[in-house]
Amino acid sequence: MSKEPICLTLSNGIRLVHMRVPNQVAHLGFFFAAGSRFESLQQMGLAHFIEHCVFKGTEKRKAYHILSRIDAVGGELNAYTAKEELCLYASFSKKYTARAAELLADIAIRSNFPEKELEKEKEVIIDELNSYMDSPSDRIFDDFEARLFKGHSLGYNILGTKKSVQRFKPEDLRKFTKDYFTCDNLVVSYVGSMTAEKLSALLENHLSEMPLTGNRPSIQEFSDYQPFEHREKEANFQAHAIFGSIGPGYHDSNRIAMALLINVLGGPALNSRLNLSVREKYGLAYSVEASYHTYADTGYWQVYLGTESKNLEKAQSLVFKELDRLRNESFSTVQLHRAKEQLKGQLALGMDSNSGIMQGLGKSMLVFNQIDTLAEIHASIDKITTTQLVELSQKYFAPNQRSILVYDC
Secondary structure: OOOOEEEEEEOOOOOEEEEOOOOOOEEHHHHHHHOOOOOOOHHHOOHHHHHHHHOOOOOOOHHHHHHHHHHHOOOEEEEEEEEEEEEEEEEEHHHHHHHHHHHHHHHHHEEEEOOOHHHHHHHHHHHHHHHHOHHHHHHHHHHHHHHOOOOHHOOOOOOOOOOHOOOHHHHHHHHHHHHHHHHHHEEEEEEOOOOHHHHHHHHHHHOOOOOOOOOOOOOOOOOOOOOEEHHHOOOOEEEEEEEEEEEOOOOOOOOOHHHHHHHHHOOOOOOOOOHHHHHHHHHOOOOOEEEEOOOOOEEEEEEEEOOOOOHHHHHHHHHHHHHHHHHHOOOOOHHHHHHHHHHHHHHHHOOOOOHHHHHHHHHHHHHHHOOOOHHHHHHHHHHHHHHHHHHHHHHHHHHHHHEEEEOOO
């Protein structure tokens, strides 16, 4: 079997990404462009609430039967909500592929959101919010994003607020799913041993009742970034800090070059510049990392740092020093080659998980309406030049563009 994905469109317009692999375990996901970015201010947290509540009952199943349908045969049923997608997915023994496809279709099309179950789930989410509020090292990331995209839905907290969650009613969930859980807004991603023809027939059958389209408003693009600096006493035992700014969106031709820059700066490798400087050389932090996030029309990068309050100023200066190095010093030929090979290797490691591949393929199809092969991605990495990296660094890492958020003790 070839481990190259293929892309198909079903008769009702649903896009299918299929990768056939000779494994005993298969993975199936339904990806909707329906994350928190698509909510109004009054709806904040609605997509995440729906993610929880699609498991609470359908026209033919109660919550127990939904939760047991895959788990009873050793599989896993799950879901997640992000800024720009909501995903329902399952992992299971390959002989239960038809069972998984039917169940995911049932909860996507026929969830009836019983009010009694919704009221119980509100308490679960409020408990999730309380747990989140108790953890400054987690909360600072959402707080930074809220300030970065102030006044825009990209800044909304995916969980919502206690007030917004409390006011949701069954009709709110039904309207949102009617508008967003539609054939033209759905990508199905599959990694497993079933043939594309057989899976297509299954999906055509089980998704035949899904509405073709819905009444969805156009998303509002973000264009009003204002750098900020904010410090407050929110931490208990150590200071937490995030430094960052906007960056290229996922349709920007500089996206892969920006990913390479951030990887060199503070990616997962032990030889990242921030790890070698802040942690290894000076011992100022256990956790220091950089990340890069992309959305349809924009993106952002950030550096997170957790350290003792007395070391914060010195650690911050080391972070800024590394950012300035990227702005002012070109990569040598050897440095650039190593950075490219490292990024390619990390991509290869990411391909080691079939569940991760299923999710990556689904998200890629939802975003780009196509799947790039590994060879095409490697070719894009090979095209990156030292000049391009310096220009990107000067544009996005400039001191007057940086935002700072600190939770101190």
